[in-house]
Amino acid sequence: MLTLKRAKIIEIRSERPGYIEVLVDVDGNRHKAICYSALVGDVRQGDDVIVNTTAVDLDLGTGGYHFILCNLSKDSVTSAGDGHIMKLRYTPLQIKCLAAEEENSPYHKTLKDVTSIESMPVIVGTLHSQLPAAAVMVKELLPTAKIAYIMTDGAALPLAFSRLVAELKSAGSIDVTITAGHAFGGDMEAINIFSALAAAKYAAQADVAIVSMGPGIVGSNTRLGFTGMEQGQVINAVNGLKGVPVAIPRISFADKRERHVGISHHTITALTIAAVSRSILTIPEMDRGKANTVNDQIVKERLDQTHTVVQISAGAVISVLKSKNILPTTMGRTLDQDPEFFMAAGAAGIYAANVLLGGK
Incomplete structure (x- = not known):
């Protein structure tokens, strides 16, 4: 109710x-x-x-x-636009959108028969707070790279809710936004994650896409009941479209909840159950004790057998974010309070940039 x-x-x-x-x-x-x-x-x-x-x-x-x-002070509200795709369907707040792939869209012909994104690197996160480090590090290494942020409908549905996205666009750290599924308000709208990825590649002409939900992940303290499970599904979509999925692990040594210490159970579950195809799993270099904890988890959960684990030197991530005055928090924790979390996101950005530069 x-x-x-x-x-x-x-x-x-x-x-x-x-x-x-x-x-x-x-x-x-x-x-x-x-x-x-x-x-x-x-x-x-x-x-x-x-x-x-x-x-x-x-x-x-x-x-x-x-x-x-x-x-109540207005007699009526009219939504502008020519779209015919409904989001928030069959609710009192259903809204019409011009989806990039629908017939009235200027991109319809471009997207009509797409089945591949041609090895485009796609960074796949779970938390909205992973977005800035990933995006900033791509731009740090390759300033000319065009980045599309695809917001899924796993959390907040209106893109306008995200102050972070507004700040990143203003700073030039992301270039175009795409809202997929029932998420709405992006520069482009898409019906699902597959068509959103196609729109990023061919309509937005992005070099790299970053996919994550908006603010407000839903969890239940159960093995399967959290919206971050979509990370595995997005990885499958990227592989299905012949892209290069780069998974951001949720890593923290500041979270007081045991299930989120080291590599979070969210990442482990998404990558071992939801993902039925391989991704690049980027792990930032950390001090020996923390690295041992993470490596033990990787071996125990066989992540190194089901995914390609790559160690990334990401020590500069925190200082780069600070230098640009981009100061995200995660669960209320700052860059200095939870550095490994942001280093892990930045590591994925570093890897994606290196793919674009022709290396790995």
Whole structure:
């Protein structure tokens, strides 16, 4: 069940394309709320709105935000565009999109018969916070490389929710965004991960793609119940399209949860169960104790037999991110608090750049 309440907007806090953050009065109490203009249209101070309070009521990890469902101060909202592909299908908020592959798209003829992405390197992550290190390191080694970020529908669905993507695009660290499945709001829309990869290669003319979900991975403390399982499925898609999948391992020595220490069980499960084809698994060089822990896991889980494990010198990743003032966090931890996490993502970017440069 969802919880809906009437509210009044008392302050506009910030805006970026597709995203408006406001302060609302709900039953005499002030709360943060988010409006996606693609779904609701614009809102202004004084508007009466309906907000979805479900996640905050359950104390879930949404940052304490309500979400505006509709604006009672407007008689109607009309979505612009010529698309005929529906996302959020058969829900009250279904939205029409112009998918890159549909007949009305200028890319339809280009994508119509595509079955290969011709050895394009594709970096495959699980957490949204892996995106910046991977992208920045590709650009650090190959500034002319064109990077497409493909956001899946494994977590947040509106791309506009990601402040990180806005910052990376502004900095030139990613060049084009593609939202796949029910995710929406990218520079290009795609129906599924296969067509998103094709769009990255031939419509966006990207040199490398980075695939990961948006903010807010879903987990359950079970072996299979987490949306990061999609990493294995994306690897299969990349191989099916004759690309080069480069898997980012989720590595941490700062996480207090045993299942995420060293190589996270998320990576192990995705690569041993969901992935039924090989990937390049890039492991950053670390100090001896941490490296031994990771290597023991690789051997125990036979990752070196089912995937190609490559050690990468990634010690510069943290300093490069800092030099560009790109300061991501993961689960609230900074670059200095969880360096191996970001080094692992950067290592995948280094490998992909070297593929483009003709080496490995």
